[in-house]
Amino acid sequence: MSVKVIVTDMDGTFLNDAKTYNQPRFMAQYQELKKRGIKFVVASGNQYYQLISFFPELKDEISFVAENGALVYEHGKQLFHGELTRHESRIVIGELLKDKQLNFVACGLQSAYVSENAPEAFVALMAKHYHRLKPVKDYQEIDDVLFKFSLNLPDEQIPLVIDKLHVALDGIMK
Numbered sequence: 754m755s756v757k758v759i760v761t762d763m764d765g766t767f768l769n770d771a772k773t774y775n776q777p778r779f780m781a782q783y784q785e786l787k788k789r790g791i792k793f794v795v796a797s798g799n800q801y802y803q804l805i806s807f808f809p810e811l812k813d814e815i816s817f818v819a820e821n822g823a824l825v826y827e828h829g830k831q832l833f834h835g836e837l838t839r840h841e842s843r844i845v846i847g848e849l850l851k852d853k854q855l856n857f858v859a860c861g862l863q864s865a866y867v868s869e870n871a872p873e874a875f876v877a878l879m880a881k882h883y884h885r886l887k888p889v890k891d892y893q894e895i896d897d898v899l900f901k902f903s904l905n906l907p908d909e910q911i912p913l914v915i916d917k918l919h920v921a922l923d924g925i926m927k
Contacts, residue, residue, distance in 0.1 A: 759786065760794040760818075763804065767795075772881075774807070783811070794818060800865055801826060803884040820860055823900040834862060835900035841925045842899045846892045848921045849902060855914075857904045858883060861897030868892065875905060902926075 761767045768774055786793055794816040795804050801819035805812040813829035823835035837845065842859075849857050856875045859866045865883035867876055869890055880886050882903075889895060906914055918926070 756789075756791050758792040758794060760796050763795060763797045763799060763807070768807075792816065796822075798882075800860065800883045800885065803882060806884055820901050823860070824862070834898065837899050837925070842895075843893055844925060845899075845902060845922060848918065849904075850892070852914075855904065855906075857902050858886070859892055859895060859899050860901035860903060861895065861899045863897045865903075866892065866895050866897070878905060879903070 764772070783793060792815070793811075795808070796818040797804055798821040799819060801817055801824050804817050804819055808815060816825070816827040818825050820835075825831070825833040846859065849855055856868070856871045858879050860883075864885040864887045865879070866887050866889045867879055869888040871888075876886070876888075904914070
């Protein structure tokens with residue numbers, strides 16, 4: 754059995770603690786993979802635009818599974834994107850906005866979106882994962898195809914918030 758594809762996560766796997774990698778070493782290894790007909794795929798929960806920033810010279814050669822699988826590119830061409838209808842997006846946003854303490858990012862094909870009223874620390878944290886991050890006055894006015902929402906919560910709150918959202922958004926998002 755021969756290797757056909759290598760798939761890697763980025764944070765904590767491919768990247769070091771400084772969020773970089775040895776580019777000359779990788780490029781030499783990548784050239785060897787190409788010679789052997791082995792494909793290289795980046796898989797991450799991060800935004801596509803953030804991921805391609807690590808591989809600008811290879812973005813049209815390798816594949817990317819971004820946004821936890823909600824957006825897939827192969828050789829620079831989009832193969833798949835998840836999609837919420839406008840109605841579904843409004844329901845999700847409405848539910849998330851009920852909790853005034855909850856900060857979130859709405860992820861779309863063109864950009865990710867954060868409230869212009871979000872705390873600076875939250876925006877700074879999200880900017881590390883979303884190279885295209887636009888502030889918005891009103892999430893309901895976003896003109897983009899949305900497919901993911903990113904929340905940042907204290908660990909102890911995660912089970913409660915997940916349970917609450919599963920009930921409220923049953924059939925829309927899992």
